[in-house]
Amino acid sequence: MVVQHNMQALNAARVLNTTAGSQAKSTEKLASGYKINRAADDAAGLSISEKMRKQIRGLSQASTNAQDGVSAVQTAEGALTEVHSMLQRMNELAVQASNGTNSESDRSSIQNEIDQLTTEIDRVAESTKFNETHLLKGSNGKKTVKIDAHDAGLEGTLTQNTEKATFTMNKLNVGDSVTIGGTKYEIGAKSVAEALSTLKVDNTTTGSLIIDGKTYELTKDTKSDEEAKITFNDITDHAGHGSTIQYNGKSVTVFAKSATVDPTSFAATDEKVDINNKNLITAQKAYKLAATEFTAASNIGASKTKATDAEIDTTGSQVKLTLTKGEAEVQNDLTFNLHVGSDADMTNKINVTINAMDSTALGIKGLNVADATGKSATYAIDAIADAVSKVSAQRSSLGAIQNRLEHTIANVDNVVENTNASESRIRDTDMAEEMVNYSKNNILQQAGQAMLAQSNQATNGVLSILG
Structure with a gap:
């Protein structure tokens, strides 16, 4: 019988400390909801989950980027809807002015409305913006474009x-x-x-x-x-x-x-x-x-x-x-890229190009229907038809991009959901399983405390020998 080393107590204390440490970790997991709270919990799991978190947060922002892109495209396309309406009215006026029953004063009145509509098309192109970006005005710098020729109604x-x-x-x-x-x-x-x-x-x-x-x-x-x-x-x-x-x-x-x-x-x-x-x-x-x-x-x-x-x-x-075809000087096309992925891969870029949509770019600048014979009005019909075709092509392009972006958003959101599920399996606490561990450690802790108390009482027997 010895008193210098109470091995039973030391053993009980060691096991109790281990149980207390396990109990603390179990409590932390239950309280935080995370199975991995520090690298020591699972070094490999932490590395994998952090890469997943990067992808999840990047894709979540990419989805937002795509949604902003849809909003910008819808803004531009909505403005072009009204430009289309004005061009259709201009076509109606040009057909009216082409009729031989109109006098010069009649054509002059028609010309006044043509001028107002042309000015409004320019105003729409100038003022349509999304987040302070002019959508229909084009970008900085100018380029020279050729104007399509027309057959003047000749047979050939x-x-x-x-x-x-x-x-x-x-x-x-x-x-x-x-x-x-x-x-x-x-x-x-x-x-x-x-x-x-x-x-x-x-x-x-x-x-x-x-x-x-x-x-x-x-x-x-x-x-x-x-x-x-x-x-x-x-x-x-x-x-x-x-x-x-x-x-x-x-x-x-x-x-x-x-x-x-x-x-x-x-x-x-x-x-x-x-x-x-x-x-x-x-x-x-x-x-x-x-x-x-x-x-x-x-x-x-x-x-x-x-x-x-x-x-x-x-x-x-x-x-x-x-x-040799005539020329007009117009603004450069507006081009911007929507980043719809979590990586720095250029395939994650969706390019959006919007042509300048003012009267000069549409080929109707200075349109005249007020001549005495009505020939100018007749020729204006073809020019307006070309402008309608240009706006239609641009709207078609924007509609195609919008449809693509909607598919992109659906795909990105699906990837985010599935990656979240994978990350959860690695990092989140299984509450049911952890409660079992917690209950086990709680019982072991109470048992350890009891055994430590008993072990400390075992050396009291030495006093009876001394007495």
Whole structure:
């Protein structure tokens, strides 16, 4: 029996201290709700869970970023909805101004509303903002853009690239009719002989021939005494310069002649108009008129540099009118990136590009419908149609981005939810399991305290020996 070393008490005290430490950790886990409160609790688990926390918090912010992106896109698209409405009204006004029943004062009134709508489109582009960012104004700096050409309502095919536009039309022959700028023209014959050749009338032809409204029956007789009959050789006795000859449903008019004008001397490249009828012209004059209208229609919206005068090429099987497209100076596109991921990966960027949407960029700056003839109003219809198409394309792009962002948000939120679940399994306390540990340690602690007390009483027996 010894008194210097009470091994039973020391053993009980050691176990009690261990139990108390376990009880303290169990209490901490139950109180905090975390299974890992310090690195010593689970070094590997702490490292894994902190990486998960980084991903969770990064993705949560990415979801917010995407939602802000949706709001910005909706703001821009909503403003463009109203721009669309104004363009539709401008189209309605241009169609109205194109009607020949309008007087110049009528078109002037229409022009006033066109001007107001143009100004409002510019104001919407200037004032539409999200978080102090102008959405429809473009970004700093300017660029030069080419203005699309228009066919001026001519019959043919328009093709264009980034620099030039070419309008291809069929060649015009004697007797052909063509409408240019709303006016119908006829290609005249230089002589009666050319008219008859065009109509395919010769000395073997029979049938009815109408000369200046009077009908004759063609006969092969060398001489006809009947007034209603005529031989091929006698046609020139009844028709001359200025006459209109009809045969087999087709009509040809011969240019008039004067002391100073001899149509028989007209060359193929001459631009001539009949001295008595401004609608009777040569083919080359028709090409020139078409080129002028083609150029005028293609100049709408060209606020910086006008289109060059269309060049006429008649060397091929068809006539080609070619011009260099006009230009306008507009603001650079607005571009911003939405970061929708937790990592510094460029694939987590969603690019949003919004073109400048003011009247200059839309090609309707200075739109005029107030001319006397209504031609400008007619050409304005095509320019407005192009503007509507540009706004439609931009709205379509914004709608596609919005749909993509909504899918992005759904995906990110799903990843956050699943990663949270994984992080919870690593770091959160299983309260039921920990309560079992807590109860166990509580019992062991009470037992340890009792055993320590008993062990301390065991050395009291030494006193009985001394007594």
